[in-house]
Amino acid sequence: IAGITQAPTSQILAAGRRMTLRCTQDMRHNAMYWYRQDLGLGLRLIHYSNTAGTTGKGEVPDGYSVSRANTDDFPLTLASAVPSQTSVYFCASSESGYNEQFFGPGTRLTVL
Amino acid sequence: GQNIDQPTEMTATEGAIVQINCTYQTSGFNGLFWYQQHAGEAPTFLSYNVLDGLEEKGRFSSFLSRSKGYSYLLLKELQMKDSASYLCAVMDSNYQLIWGAGTKLIIKP
Numbered sequence: 001i002a003g004i005t006q007a008p009t010s011q012i013l014a015a016g017r018r019m020t021l022r023c024t025q026d027m028r029h030n031a032m033y034w035y036r037q038d039l040g041l042g043l044r045l046i047h048y049s050n051t052a053g054t055t056g057k058g059e060v061p062d063g064y065s066v067s068r069a070n071t072d073d074f075p076l077t078l079a080s081a082v083p084s085q086t087s088v089y090f091c092a093s094s095e096s097g098y099n100e101q102f103f104g105p106g107t108r109l110t111v112l
Numbered sequence: 113g114q115n116i117d118q119p120t121e122m123t124a125t126e127g128a129i130v131q132i133n134c135t136y137q138t139s140g141f142n143g144l145f146w147y148q149q150h151a152g153e154a155p156t157f158l159s160y161n162v163l164d165g166l167e168e169k170g171r172f173s174s175f176l177s178r179s180k181g182y183s184y185l186l187l188k189e190l191q192m193k194d195s196a197s198y199l200c201a202v203m204d205s206n207y208q209l210i211w212g213a214g215t216k217l218i219i220k221p
């Protein structure tokens with residue numbers, strides 16, 4: 001692994017289903033982030049974690065949850081997917097909360 | 113509220129120079145970042161400014177004026193591979209990044 005990986009690359013999901021997007025980094029970065037990117041809008045922060053064992057809410061947290069059991073992994077869960085959660089999801093990490101962020105390749109999610 | 117403004121789309125010619133502007137209004141300021149994002153790919157870091165002035169990095173330069181809430185990204189000797197979206201982001205008082213919608217740059221031969 002080099003950098004940040006995300007899985008799956010893309011997914012089509014029925015509304016109401018539960019889904020977990022996976023994110024793993026091997027850079028030993030303390031901070032990790034989940035964003036969604038929608039056409040015509042800037043990246044919007046969903047949740048973040050400044051260090052293992054802690055998480056915080058971003059701009060658009062409703063309908064999403066995260067956990068940070070260790071430094072490397074930061075999964076994002078949609079408990080009951082809705083069509084408005086159709087988006088491209090990017091995971092990112094940074095050495096601390098003050099540095100540039102490095103992004104994973106993204107997950108394209110479609111909720112029908 | 114917090115707001116980042118940048119043009120939606122710009123067109124430039126291969127070999128020329130282009131300046132992409134970004135204005136911001138945020139609660140606090142802890143630096144401004146520029147990222148490049150090719151279609152279908154992840155954003156990649158280009159530059160960071162926290163003090164007023166110009167930061168040069170090869171063909172790319174970034175300028176910041178904190179008193180005016182203004183930054184620009186200058187791309188010189190444009191190449192076709194520079195066709196991408198350029199994202200401006202400001203780190204606010206909570207050390208969270210506030211992102212602009214991005215400027216799609218189209219390079220014509």
